[in-house]
Amino acid sequence: MVEYLSGNRIQGSSTLTSSPPQTSWKEIDRKKLTSNGDSIDCNGSGSGFPAKDYLMFIYIINRPSSGDQNIRLRFNGDANDNYAESYSLNGGANTTAHSQNNIALHSGVVNENFGVFFVNNVANKEKFCIGEVVGTGTDASSGECSRREQTLKWVNTSDQVTRIELVNTSTGEFETDSELIVLGCDQDEANSGTTYWQELANVTGTASAATLTTGTITAKKFLKFHIFHDEFASGGMRFNQDSSSLYKRRYSANGASDTINNTDTKMSFLYDLADAFTEGYIINIGSRAKLMMFSTCETNNQTGTGNRLYRMEGAIKWHNLSDQITEINLFKGSNFSTAEKMIVWGAD
């Protein structure tokens, strides 16, 4: 607003700002356990959450204090043999299953599991679902993390998914504070409300600094990030400027079997050279290990036609059990360029 004052003076804010159209993912349901249990059921108020054309669900399952967990997924309470899946565990060979009563998201596990899945939710079509799961590993206090890549489908061709349920079928329980969050978005999602992912940082490299930092960001339970690297030789990422050996990485390069680095002082996402694009999701609870799933597309410093791409995917655990991530730094042996960027979104 502007005020016109006496003496040739105008007073006001320099810009008027408004949010961009709110037409992407929005939270439509969540369930958080207030005591140990064997089910986390997002079912709206009892008759289902709003039917949306796309769904994205995120969950964190806390490790059992005794026994183990079989984490199973069901849609709309359907416990019949209407599920099929294809998955790889820790970069191993593909495994398929069909005519299942539910979808196995991990079996016999004693750890914390962080999952992110996308669902195509057309009523008269089979429901396709793509996702990844990262676990802290069987020893929750240290050791390597695990990862699972998965596609699955629910063959129902009459209903949209309006209920998502995680069920434990083994001896342990889902511990308190385990949580399932469902996001939804229609193809013509209305410009109303507030989208789930809120931007926490958007930073660009400068030619005078060998560190690209978000600065202090608001602590959020879930983080999503995009990084564009340029000449990332000897580079890495650290949380809260922690350079101790608490980063545990598992990755597959160009589809090869997983490699494990269990005492890293930094997180790496590619072969030292760029241009490259890395994306990922992080669960960020202060008292628990921070888990990340990531993927990288890398030109390996060979831009232009005729040059191949490289690919990396993996999981990382930062075994800090006391702090939330409130700062993310990229660093390397030379100064960053203005082409290099890092954007972090967050949500609780």
Add this chain to the structure above:
Amino acid sequence: MVAGWTRLAHTKLGSANATIDTGTFDAKEHLQVIIYTLSASVDHYCYIRYNGDGASNRYTYLKNANGEVPDGSPNLNMPYNDIYVHTRNGFYVMDITNYTGKEKLGIMQNIGGSTGKTNPPARREYVSKWVNTSDQITQITVHQGNGSNTFDADSYITVWGRSDDVTSDEKATLADATATRNSTLTHDGTDITSLTWTELGSSTSDASYVLENSSSDIIDIKNSGNNVSGSFGYATLPSTLSSTAWLMRFKLVFNTVTAESSGGKSFFSAIRITDSGTSGEGVGSEDGFGFWFIADAGSTQTQFRSTTNGSETYTGMSYTPASGNTIYVEISYSSGTATANFYSDSGFSSRVGSTTANATQTGTHTGLKYPQVMLRQDSGGNGVMEMELSELKIYDGNSTLTSVVSTAPPAGTRYEETDTRKIYRREGALTSSDADHSFDFANNTGWTFSDSQTSISSGKFQINKTNGTIDGHRGTYDLGSALSSTFIFRFKANFSTLGLPNNGSNYNLYIGVRSTAGVNTNSNDHCSISFDLQDQQDLKVITSLVGDDQTYGSGDWGDKYPSSGSISEDTDYYCTFIKTSTGFTLQIRSGSHTGTLLHNVDKASSKNPTGLQYVWIGWSNRGSNTGADWVGTLDDFEIYDGVTSLDASWKERGTA
């Protein structure tokens, strides 16, 4: 308010089609894409293209199918970004970086496969790139590549992009906006008694009269009384009108117009605005503008007149007053020119007689204060005019009822941001007194001349090359320090002789700034305006260039002026060179540096000349005996350092 993700495009097929096309969407640096392809009966191959680019060698991708160890061979030089799935249905989630200047990198996951609970889904992971580094992705097309198969109806693609806050800068609005503004009605005679009238006659029983009729808000006029020397009725305005601009309007009804029946009888009724209510027709020496409605025998007509010191000039108007006519009359005066128009409607939108019933008269009259009715009829005349004048309105200070005005605050206005506490002040346009270096060539102090072909005399920089060599001949001036990366220099040039060379070559007279006072080195940085004489094409043109570590003639050249033909001799050309961060601009004007713009062309250039410390006017090393001739002068050479515009602007001036 924060940035977030926004849907950019969504396309769902209403019927089977081999293509799913987003259409054009806004360019965003981060994209998320979901694709869903359907086929009930046949397998499909999906290919993605960006911005319709289907040329070879444009895409590369690497794919892992169903967790194979390791990945399959990378696919190079493809005319498409293959997301091929040899199945009936597919669901794809893809993230893309979309930076200008960088290849577009994508990471995608896919599920697909035949329907039915006994068919486990396929699983694929992709990374891909589009090698285009000049554009951002603003269109995504999914093509079906298996023969003539198509995607089923309801297949779709949705694209989201990361969007910043939507912002609007109020400073820009304040600085540069315009608005349509109504002129102020300064003298409103709609209520006839609101003006002070000096009347002619005492009642409508008189032979002639100009009388207030307050009950009808009109001035009753009758001319039939043989007023040989003219009779006057007039109003006295509270103040005189501006000598710069005003607008007068009124309504005029002709109740009776009967012309003289005999020749030799002068008979007219005039309605004017004058500097004397009692002057006219040989009485006094008034100034003013007005209409003469004439009804002589056989010559009923209308004239628009300008009266200066009692003497009149006039222009005939294609309007014949007649009984029963009503016209709406307007005089628009601006800077010595008055334009008269008649309209048929009270909205003054429909001109009587189209474009013919108007006239223009000149005269810079001051002291206009009296709307006047003047009547004359020679003795023995028998003509009659009865009229009603009403709705007299005068807009002093404006020649039009509405005008487009700048809403920019005046220079010196202080703008204070309440959020950042920054203070801005609106600066006026830069003028000669603001130049960092200014040469009026009153003397030659500080100038160095290599020979007599350049000199300073008679208050101008003289250029006189009519024969002989031009082998590096020049005049130079050391500015003392180099200019910054952005600056403006400008000057006035006038050449009495511009002779083409006769040896088939082209030659340039350079006027500008250089990194050296010398000539023909291999490390010249320079920004110049060139007067170019071209024997090859028989052209005499003005051009411009920027060079960086180059010899004469090398660098990035701007467009020439004129684009065809030649510049004129004995003509003032006002030339301005603007060095910006992205290139340079050459402006050429006539009349003055704010005169008519003859040439205004930007030239993008990555040249980064540095060390520009010397004004350099002359010829680079091009041999001798060319036959080319330049005889003329330069004047008012000015340099403004650190700016790219001399226009008024907001400048940050600290914080509160």
